[in-house]
Amino acid sequence: MIGVIGGSGLYDLAILENPETVEVTTGYGPPSSPITVGTVAGRSVAFLARHGIGHRLTPGEVPYRANLAALRELGARHVVAVSAVGSLTPRLRPGTLVVPDQLVDRTKGIRAGSFFGSGVVGHVAMADPFCARMRTTLLSTGVAGVQDGATYCCIEGPQFSTRAESRLYQSWGLDIIGMTAVPEAALAREAQLCYAALALVTDYDCWHESAEPVSAGLVAQTMRDNVRTAREVLTAAVKSADTETRCSCHDALAGAVITDPALIDDAARVRLAL
Ligand SMILES: [Zn+2]
Numbered sequence: 623m624i625g626v627i628g629g630s631g632l633y634d635l636a637i638l639e640n641p642e643t644v645e646v647t648t649g650y651g652p653p654s655s656p657i658t659v660g661t662v663a664g665r666s667v668a669f670l671a672r673h674g675i676g677h678r679l680t681p682g683e684v685p686y687r688a689n690l691a692a693l694r695e696l697g698a699r700h701v702v703a704v705s706a707v708g709s710l711t712p713r714l715r716p717g718t719l720v721v722p723d724q725l726v727d728r729t730k731g732i733r734a735g736s737f738f739g740s741g742v743v744g745h746v747a748m749a750d751p752f753c754a755r756m757r758t759t760l761l762s763t764g765v766a767g768v769q770d771g772a773t774y775c776c777i778e779g780p781q782f783s784t785r786a787e788s789r790l791y792q793s794w795g796l797d798i799i800g801m802t803a804v805p806e807a808a809l810a811r812e813a814q815l816c817y818a819a820l821a822l823v824t825d826y827d828c829w830h831e832s833a834e835p836v837s838a839g840l841v842a843q844t845m846r847d848n849v850r851t852a853r854e855v856l857t858a859a860v861k862s863a864d865t866e867t868r869c870s871c872h873d874a875l876a877g878a879v880i881t882d883p884a885l886i887d888d889a890a891r892v893r894l895a896l
Pocket residue numbers: 753754755756815816817869870871872
């Protein structure tokens with residue numbers, strides 16, 4: 623089972639055969655939307671719309687923990703997250719698909735960002751926040767023009783950046799800007815899922831001298847124009863993903879929990895059965 627999380631502009635996975643909607647409940651509440659389960663080239667895929675049906679959840683309201691717990695519960699061990707992003711560099715023009723390799727957190731610390739807490743402490747490694755194997759899968763589909771590598775700056779939103787912020791992020795060497803990879807990538811690591819992102823560049827944020835500043839309309843229009851390419855990449859990636867070989871992501875919790883095991887109660891064990 624491969625999980626796909628769709629962001630702005632990707633609310634269904636038109637490539638799914640025999641789609642069936644399933645309701646999943648988790649110890650973290652319901653996910654953003656019912657999950658559509660089907661097959662692509664004979665492989666099971668579970669699709670979740672990150673912002674809910676009809677795009678009703680702001681990036682700060684998305685139940686990230688429930689989303690990843692639900693996909694995991696359905697049997698997914700590999701997740702591709704699709705998101706619309708702004709570009710902070712001339713290298714990544716609107717319409718480009720890019721597979722980010724790094725992440726900087728500029729959210730406001732108000733999102734539930736860990737499965738740990740309430741008596742159980744664990745620290746997972748985040749040096750490389752995206753799964754190298756899944757990244758390679760997304761970059762090896764043969765679909766032309768998919769760029770390798772970008773540092774994703776995740777802001778709180780839902781407002782877009784000011785021009786001063788946009789230029790500040792540029793001066794830090796950040797390449798793309800979005801609102802959802804934090805805490806999604808970290809939670810995927812804690813859930814021991816292979817997780818990579820496919821980012822669709824919709825605009826130049828607001829630093830560009832001649833391009834029009836980002837707006838919701840601009841994001842939606844560019845997504846409509848490019849969502850077909852994103853689906854092509856997803857289809858090919860699902861077909862070719864190696865889900866058999868064990869990945870280091872699947873052992874992300876080895877040695878991560880530092881709470882005395884004798885002090886972890888049964889309720890916490892059930893909650894973290896992930
Ligand atoms: Zn992995």
